[in-house]
Amino acid sequence: MFHHITVLKEEAVEGLNVRKDGIYVDCTLGGAGHSEAIAAKLAAPYGRLIGLDQDDRALAHARERLAPYGETVTLVKSNFRHLEAVLRKAGVPQAGGKPQVDGILFDLGVSSPQLDEAERGFSYNHDAALDMRMDRDQRLTAREIVNEWDEREIARIIRDYGEEKFAKPIARRIVEARAKSPIETTGELAEIVKASIPAAARRTGPHPAKRTFQAIRIAVNDELEAFREALLQAIDCLKPGGRIAVITFHSLEDRICKETFVSEVPKNLSPPGFPVEILSEGRLKLTPRKPILPSERELKENPRARSAKLRIAERLGKDEPVNNSPEGE
Numbered sequence: 001m002f003h004h005i006t007v008l009k010e011e012a013v014e015g016l017n018v019r020k021d022g023i024y025v026d027c028t029l030g031g032a033g034h035s036e037a038i039a040a041k042l043a044a045p046y047g048r049l050i051g052l053d054q055d056d057r058a059l060a061h062a063r064e065r066l067a068p069y070g071e072t073v074t075l076v077k078s079n080f081r082h083l084e085a086v087l088r089k090a091g092v093p094q095a096g097g098k099p100q101v102d103g104i105l106f107d108l109g110v111s112s113p114q115l116d117e118a119e120r121g122f123s124y125n126h127d128a129a130l131d132m133r134m135d136r137d138q139r140l141t142a143r144e145i146v147n148e149w150d151e152r153e154i155a156r157i158i159r160d161y162g163e164e165k166f167a168k169p170i171a172r173r174i175v176e177a178r179a180k181s182p183i184e185t186t187g188e189l190a191e192i193v194k195a196s197i198p199a200a201a202r203r204t205g206p207h208p209a210k211r212t213f214q215a216i217r218i219a220v221n222d223e224l225e226a227f228r229e230a231l232l233q234a235i236d237c238l239k240p241g242g243r244i245a246v247i248t249f250h251s252l253e254d255r256i257c258k259e260t261f262v263s264e265v266p267k268n269l270s271p272p273g274f275p276v277e278i279l280s281e282g283r284l285k286l287t288p289r290k291p292i293l294p295s296e297r298e299l300k301e302n303p304r305a306r307s308a309k310l311r312i313a314e315r316l317g318k319d320e321p322v323n324n325s326p327e328g329e
Helices: 009-016 033-039 056-065 067-072 080-089 112-116 142-148 151-162 167-180 186-196 210-221 223-236 251-263 296-301
Strands: 023-026 048-053 073-077 101-107 238-248 284-286 309-315
Touching: 009 033, 009 101, 009 238, 009 309, 023 033, 033 048, 033 056, 033 101, 048 056, 048 067, 048 080, 056 067, 056 073, 067 073, 080 101, 080 223, 101 223, 142 151, 142 167, 142 210, 151 167, 151 210, 167 186, 186 210, 210 223, 223 238, 223 251, 238 251, 251 309
Parallel strands: 023 048, 023 101, 048 073, 101 238
Antiparallel strands: 238 309, 284 309
16 A cells, blocks of 8 residues: 655645646656646646656556546656656657646655655664665665765765764764674664764754665665756756746755756846846746745644745746746745
8 A cells, every 4th residue: 555645735736837738747756646636637638747756666556546547647667867858758749959848846755655664774763674765676775875885975975965963973883883794774774873973962853863864865866966957857848837846855955946946037137226127047937936835734634744845936938027036934
């Protein structure tokens, strides 16, 4: 049973401004909650949804859940970093040498089944083989990183991807432990991390292994670089008036999204008091300018949504005016 609670479903689908004859892409099928809501708004023969996922179980579940929508839906096993190639292969009409779609969705949260199923090796709450692969066909696993990468590189990913201030002592203790015998399970790794963090720091905040597990998962799946590549492709493949909706769950993903969107918003280059607005080149406007957060009702129903942020951007048409200074939060 593949059970996943979709986060910010109504807000994300509404933000895409779905047209019944449009072409939409769900880059992160997961439990297919967003995809089903999009597909329900489409009408054959022109409306179309293309869904991507690396996880065979997610694809199987999505295939069953989306079966009522027939040929309106196309499902593809792929990392979203291959977005443009997937759209070309799917026969999406092109303009300017690029496939052109009406809306693209990213939901970057790890799906609940991946976290909850012990054998996937994502969670410090279950003792299982160190794995953490979203695509079970890929070679690199968490076990290889923990047992074969050098101490400096392990410390770097824990610091950069986990934002863990005790990255160096954690990496040092991992290397010391594996010198005695290989680290095989999530339980072993969680205990090593816990022992590396001062007792005072363990008494507050989340589980002491949370940041380290996040960092290793990101490294195993090359998540941040894949997202960066996919987001740039998504902007290239968006029709004027089309929208991108991105749901992030931690600051590293959100920073990539925010900085990429902001870099594509035209800026006013006019000196103060100049009567004419001179804008830099840019392809997006933010709709809205600030991220959308889960409602109190959603947080009660799904506490895992607490860190979610939804950012939406719209592709500008040629010479379309924009007054859209991005805001921080």
